[in-house]
Each structure stands twice: as structure tokens, then as C-alpha cells.
Amino acid sequence: MYSPMEQPIVIIGGGLMGVSTLYELAAQGRRAILLEAETALGLGASFANGGVLHPSLPDPWNNPGIGGPLLRSLFSRTAAMKLHWRHLPALTTWGMTFLRHSTADKHWQASRANYHLAAFATEETKALSARLQLTYDNRPSGMMKVYRSARGLKQAAAFARRLQGEGLQVESLSPDQMVARDPQLADAASQLAGALVFDGDYIGDARAFLLALAQQGEKLGGDIRCGARVTRLLHHRGTVTGVEVSENGALSQIDAQVVLCNGHQADQLTRPLGLKLPVRPGKGYSITLDASHVPDLMPHHPIVDAEKHISITPLGNRLRLLGTAEFNGDDTSLNQTRLETLRQFFRQFYPTLASQLDIEAGDCWAGLRPMSADGKPFIGASPLDGLWLNVGHGHLGWTMAVGSAKLLTHQMLNASGQETTPLPSPLDPTAFSASR
Ligand SMILES: Cc1cc2nc3c(=O)[nH]c(=O)nc-3n(C[C@H](O)[C@H](O)[C@H](O)COP(=O)(O)OP(=O)(O)OC[C@H]3O[C@@H](n4cnc5c(N)ncnc54)[C@H](O)[C@@H]3O)c2cc1C
Numbered sequence: 001m002y003s004p005m006e007q008p009i010v011i012i013g014g015g016l017m018g019v020s021t022l023y024e025l026a027a028q029g030r031r032a033i034l035l036e037a038e039t040a041l042g043l044g045a046s047f048a049n050g051g052v053l054h055p056s057l058p059d060p061w062n063n064p065g066i067g068g069p070l071l072r073s074l075f076s077r078t079a080a081m082k083l084h085w086r087h088l089p090a091l092t093t094w095g096m097t098f099l100r101h102s103t104a105d106k107h108w109q110a111s112r113a114n115y116h117l118a119a120f121a122t123e124e125t126k127a128l129s130a131r132l133q134l135t136y137d138n139r140p141s142g143m144m145k146v147y148r149s150a151r152g153l154k155q156a157a158a159f160a161r162r163l164q165g166e167g168l169q170v171e172s173l174s175p176d177q178m179v180a181r182d183p184q185l186a187d188a189a190s191q192l193a194g195a196l197v198f199d200g201d202y203i204g205d206a207r208a209f210l211l212a213l214a215q216q217g218e219k220l221g222g223d224i225r226c227g228a229r230v231t232r233l234l235h236h237r238g239t240v241t242g243v244e245v246s247e248n249g250a251l252s253q254i255d256a257q258v259v260l261c262n263g264h265q266a267d268q269l270t271r272p273l274g275l276k277l278p279v280r281p282g283k284g285y286s287i288t289l290d291a292s293h294v295p296d297l298m299p300h301h302p303i304v305d306a307e308k309h310i311s312i313t314p315l316g317n318r319l320r321l322l323g324t325a326e327f328n329g330d331d332t333s334l335n336q337t338r339l340e341t342l343r344q345f346f347r348q349f350y351p352t353l354a355s356q357l358d359i360e361a362g363d364c365w366a367g368l369r370p371m372s373a374d375g376k377p378f379i380g381a382s383p384l385d386g387l388w389l390n391v392g393h394g395h396l397g398w399t400m401a402v403g404s405a406k407l408l409t410h411q412m413l414n415a416s417g418q419e420t421t422p423l424p425s426p427l428d429p430t431a432f433s434a435s436r
Contacts, residue, residue, distance in 0.1 A: 008033055008256040009412075010243050012230045012269070015046040016397050017390045018261035019210040019217065020405035026222035028409055028418075033254065034214075034222065035245055037229035041214055042207040044263050045397060048286045048365040049206050050322045051313045052302050053122045053399040056143055056168060056198035058114035059159070060375020061282075061325065061395070062102040077337055080309040081325040091327060094280050097373035108162070110375045113431035115166055117377075118396060120427050121403020122202055128402055129204075134212045137316035138204030142197055144178070144301040150193045152307055160196055166426065171197045184299050188349045195303075203302055205315050206398045233258060233269050233387065240273070240386035259388040259408065264330065264370040266378075266391040275384055277434075279392040281330050281368035285338050286322035288315075289362040297353045310345050319357070321346050325369075332366045339364055369394050379404050379432040380411045388412060389434055407432070 009025055011018045014036030025032040038044070061081065073079035083091070101110065129138060147153035153172075160170040173181065173196070175189035181197075214224055227247060234242040234253060242255040260266060264281035291298060295317065302313040310323035321342040326335075347354045372378065372392035377400065382389050390408050393400050407429055413420050423429065430436065 006031065008254065009259060010035060010230075010254055010256040011259045011261055012243065013044075013261035013263060014038070014041040014214075014224065014226065015044045015261065015263055016042070016206055016210055016401035017263070017393065017404060019214045020401040021259055021261055021390055021408060022222045022224065023213050023217040023220070024405040024409040025412070026217045026220035028413060030412075032217070032222045033256065034224045035228040035230055035243070036224070036226045039227050041224070041226065042210045045367040045369055046206050046210055047367060048288060048320070048363070049367060049398055050286065050302075050311050051137075051203050051205055051315045051320055051398070052143060052311065053118075053125060053202040053204070054143055054198070054396075055115055055118035055122050055399065056145070056160075056170070056201050057304070057306075057395065057399075058118050058163070059111040060101070060107060060114070061371070062098045062107065062375055064102055064104045064107055066102050067099055078341060080307070080323075082327070084326065084328045087327055087329045090329065091280060094278050094373045097278055101374040106374070111159075111163070112166060113376055113428060114396060115163055115168065116426045116428065117403055117407070117432070118399045119167060119200070120424055121400045121406075122200065124406060125402040126202060129209075132213075132216050134209060134216075136205045136208035136212060137318075138202065138209070141201060141203045141314070142199040142301050143201035143304060144173075144182075144195045144197050145304045145306055146178075146188070146195045147193045148191060148305075148307060153193045153196075156196060156306065169199045171199070173197055182300055184297065184350060184353065187351050191348070197301070201302070203313055203315065230269060233273060235273055235384070235386075238384060240384050257386050257388065257412075259390055260382070261390045263391065264368045266370060270382070270384075270387070273384060275382060277378065277389070277391065278373035279370050279378075280327065280373075282371040282394065283326040283328050283331065283366055283368055284322060285324055285334070285342060286320055286365050286367070287339060287342055287359075287362040288365070289319045289321070289357050289359060290317070291319045291353070291357055292317035294353065294356045297356060299350065299353075303349070305345070308345065310342060312346060312349065319353075321362075330368060332368065334364050334366055370397070376436075377404060377432055378434050379407050380429060380434065381415070382434050
């Protein structure tokens, strides 16, 4: 029989959540084993994401009034957020919860809770990166959210002011002020009503980060096994006791506590045990462009067009165009219409820079955000003893990864009677509990 400190902990999934969790547990002296089904780490949603740690975007996608546009999206090929007919049945229960949480009050409460986790996590990511000397095209960049209509800008500014009361740094810019700050925006500014700038945001390549952090986790004794798919959770009288793993064509079992970090596949393993987790895939696209020959034209800030769900992020000598959201099951095929929307947006936004790049040669990718129905991740104990959760981070997974791993580890250590340092006060772990 193991003492709680000696018992192994199996982490299912080697994306941002799994690797950050492995590192934190190993740093606390726990025996952590990460099992990843794919042949390498970070090939899921964490592979080529937007690259921005953005406490400035804590609001879930079910903003008040989302119902109408979402229904209309069934009839549009190009809607920024799109539902597909054939996946409606799979989204019924999830979708009702999504809509039920789109009231002004619920949306604000979720945004506020997410903001405090995102702000904590961003600071922790910066501190960890400095301490371990991790480099992943990371730098404090801030972020600029642009608006095409005065109404959109006004609404966003009111929301940002509310978050300012919670600690968010924000500044409002007119089109002229945007150009004064970044002359590259001269072409775009005439199409815009203005922008909000958030100085606290940070950029970096998420996959490069997780690969570097995984090495550090291994140095601390963490065990990482790729090509190891968990086929089921082992359980006895309502307690999860370990996992069954398929590895190199053979099945084996590991007795352990278990942490679920398997992204959009969250409830595939828990359903047979009666635990339904409302997490569904939300597809997005990115195109990564080589811009190494035009360093002088690189934008300083990432920019986000929140109304179109499109962003452009400078990552070292690359540019990443990304965005749009589709509820299309676990399909990761590349929809050319959607990719063309990203290219078109880029050409209109930065015409001078776009004319210097081979846009068609960019690396195209589609990934599946693990979207929880109420817009907040699940972090902490599950209703099943022996099973912990770190899933459902949606569009905020890169922003929250390090902070979520700390929050989870804090709760796991407390549960095994180990002393922990207190969490910063506005951060509320109960907001992310499975029983919320
Ligand atoms: C287009 C796009 C842009 C984004 N931009 C940003 C951004 O700018 N900022 C931000 O904060 N977030 C962003 N995100 C969100 C962020 O990327 C995700 O929230 C995050 O990557 C989720 O990480 P994860 O570890 O939960 O999931 P994943 O990275 O998907 O990892 C889950 C892993 O679990 C493995 N797995 C599943 N089942 C099993 C099993 N049975 N056994 C073993 N392994 C298993 C999978 O193979 C996978 O590797 C973006 C996402 C997308 C798609």
C-alpha cells in the first residue's frame, strides 16, 4: 500500500495541460507519469494555437444575445462562429447549458473568474519561463483589440472597464492614436472605429513552450510516455484506481491516482463510469507564415478582431493568422473557405506586409479547442474519488495552462495533507470545481 505522497499519479494527455501538470507535480516531489496517445507531445489543440496569453479575453463565447447569430450560422458558410446541422444532436445538452449560461449575470461571473485565473497564470508563466530560462519566441507584447463599429467599441470598452475594476490594464485608442503607436496600421485604421490596448498580455509559441517544459519535468523525475493510449479508467466501488493503457500493441495496467488532461476528449473515458463532462470540440484554424526576411515590417502587438474571431500574432520571425470557430465534431480537415477568410483578412489589414510574404506557402492547421458549456475549465477533484480534472479551457488554454496546473496541484497536495502556499485572494478555486 502506498502512502499518499508515494502513490503514482497518471496524467492522461500530453498537451499544455498535461505537460504543465506533470511539471508542477514533479516539482512538488510527486511521482508523475504522463501518457500521451500520439507519437509526440503537443499534437492536439496545443500545436499551432494563437500564441497569446490573454487575460484580456476572459469572456466565454456564450455572450448575452449569442442564440440568434448561432442559429443563423446554420445557414451561413462563413459565419465567424458556425454550427453544423449534422452535429446538432451531439450538442443538444451541451448547447442548452451553453445558452443557459449566456445571461448577463452568469456571463459576467464566468468572465470574472476566468480573468483572475488568467491573470495569475500569465504572471506564473512569465516567472516560470524566467526561472527555467525557457525560450519560445516569448515576450511581453500587449495586445490590440480592434473594432469596426462605434457601437462594438463602446460595448467592449464598457466590459473592459468592468474588468479594469478587477485589475485589467486597458487603454482606448482612436484610429489616429493606433497609427501613431504602430505606423503599420495606417492602411487598416481607415476601416476601424478604434481599438482597446491591453498591456498585460504576453506572446509565445505554445508547443515550443510545452516541449521545453516537458524536458524540465523529466529532469525532475517526471515520466513521459508517448504512443500510450489510455483505453479505460480502472475503478472499484466508485473510486478510480488506475488506468488501462495500450502501448506498442500490448495492454497493461497502472495503479495510480489519475488526472484527466485529454482536452476535447474529456468525457470519453469518464462516461462509462457515469460521469458526463460537458466539454465539446470547438474547431479553429491557423496559418503560420515565414516573415524572417521582413523584420522591419513585423507588427509589435498581436491584433484581435473580436467580432470576426480572427487574430494575427507575431511569433519571432513568423506571423500566425488564426481564428474562426466551428462546432463540427472532431473533424480537423482544412476548410479552404475558412482559410481563405484568414488570408483575406490579413491582406486587408496589413497590405504592405502581406505583399512581401508568400501567403499561399504558409503552414495551415486546424485544432479543436476543448470548450466547456459554461465557458470555465474544470480544475480539481472530480465526483469520483481518485480522479482529478484539468480540462475544458476552450480559447484560454495557453493563457491558463501554468496557473491551472498550480491550482490543481495545490488542491491535490492539500488533499494528501501536504502543506501549500496560499493562492492569491481573488482567485476562487470553487469557480472551477466539477460541482459548480
Ligand atoms: C486555432 C486555435 C487558436 C488558439 N489560440 C489560443 C491563444 O492564443 N491563447 C490561448 O490561451 N489559447 C488558445 N487556444 C486554446 C488552447 O490552444 C487550448 O485550450 C489548449 O491547447 C488545450 O490544451 P489541452 O492540453 O487541454 O488539450 P490538447 O492540447 O488537445 O491535449 C490533449 C491531449 O490528450 C491526448 N489524449 C486524448 N485522449 C487520450 C487518451 N485516451 N490517452 C492518452 N492521451 C490522450 C491527445 O492526443 C492530446 O495530445 C487556441 C486553440 C485553437 C484551436
